[in-house]
Amino acid sequence: MAFQNEQFVLKNIEKKYGENRALSSLSLCIHKGERIALIGPSGAGKSTLLNILAMIIQPDSGEYWLDGMTSSQYKAGKTLSRKLGIIRQQFDLVPNLPVIHNVLAGRLGEWGFFRSALSFFIPQDKNMAIHALERVGLLEKIYEKTANLSGGQQQRIALARLLVQRPEIILADEPVASLDPARADDIISKLVQLAGEENQTLITSLHSVELATKYFDRIIALRAGRIFFDLPINEVTEHMLTDLYDLMEPER
Numbered sequence: 001m002a003f004q005n006e007q008f009v010l011k012n013i014e015k016k017y018g019e020n021r022a023l024s025s026l027s028l029c030i031h032k033g034e035r036i037a038l039i040g041p042s043g044a045g046k047s048t049l050l051n052i053l054a055m056i057i058q059p060d061s062g063e064y065w066l067d068g069m070t071s072s073q074y075k076a077g078k079t080l081s082r083k084l085g086i087i088r089q090q091f092d093l094v095p096n097l098p099v100i101h102n103v104l105a106g107r108l109g110e111w112g113f114f115r116s117a118l119s120f121f122i123p124q125d126k127n128m129a130i131h132a133l134e135r136v137g138l139l140e141k142i143y144e145k146t147a148n149l150s151g152g153q154q155q156r157i158a159l160a161r162l163l164v165q166r167p168e169i170i171l172a173d174e175p176v177a178s179l180d181p182a183r184a185d186d187i188i189s190k191l192v193q194l195a196g197e198e199n200q201t202l203i204t205s206l207h208s209v210e211l212a213t214k215y216f217d218r219i220i221a222l223r224a225g226r227i228f229f230d231l232p233i234n235e236v237t238e239h240m241l242t243d244l245y246d247l248m249e250p251e252r
């Protein structure tokens with residue numbers, strides 16, 4: 001297989017959980033710097049696809065390359081943590097630690113064991129955390145206990161952590177599902193803006209079609225484990241979106 005500017009290439013990916021088929025004959029190609037929203041009804045396979053892209057789970061069959069390498073060519077750990085940043089609905093923050101520690105957790109993939117262990121007591125690379133918190137507008141919370149922050153603020157801390165991690169690719173799984181519409185809009189617009197400034201590839205699963213069509217360049221719609229459409233935003237029609245969420249049970 002010859003690669004040019006493709007970052008992800010998937011060919012005929014299949015994934016089943018027992019008898020339940022989560023993804024069927026899924027093929028797609030994603031280029032560096034693209035900003036993609038992954039949409040589709042509940043159970044369509046969005047999280048499964050993101051977990052395969054992140055190499056957290058293996059497909060049952062099919063081929064998958066990330067920057068021209070297969071998953072078996074990636075040594076678990078450092079290489080992948082430099083390349084991929086993951087952000088989820090649950091934020092994955094440690095609630096009892098001050099904000100600065102959670103932000104700097106984005107550096108753990110870079111640091112050796114002793115520096116990582118020390119960082120739980122004395123924050124390392126403090127300036128980096130200050131800069132990241134300034135960019136997400138939360139510098140005043142730097143020493144606050146993370147659990148005392150609102151959901152929207154905690155999600156911005158997770159964004160600051162991504163800023164210090166500086167991965168080439170951001171995979172976000174429903175990052176705003178637990179936020180109210182105004183906060184969800186704020187986080188997604190920041191996420192897209194920051195990814196654009198760093199020229200990162202961004203792939204985000206979203207339940208909100210409104211946010212998907214407002215901020216992203218390309219929409220990949222999944223339904224029952226298959227690609228329902230995969231189009232640049234200006235080619236997506238209302239009709240396609242209505243069909244995507246139609247309640248008729250599709251064939252797997």
Ligand SMILES: Nc1ncnc2c1ncn2[C@@H]1O[C@H](COP(=O)(O)OP(=O)(O)OP(=O)(O)O)[C@@H](O)[C@H]1O
Nearest residue numbers: 017020021022040041042043044045046047048049
């Ligand atoms: N660990 C698992 N064990 C068994 N079945 C699973 C597992 N994870 C996902 N599935 C099934 O695979 C299918 C796809 O699930 P997935 O979570 O990828 O969908 P989704 O589009 O992310 O859904 P949602 O929008 O509700 O999060 C669903 O039918 C789901 O029930």
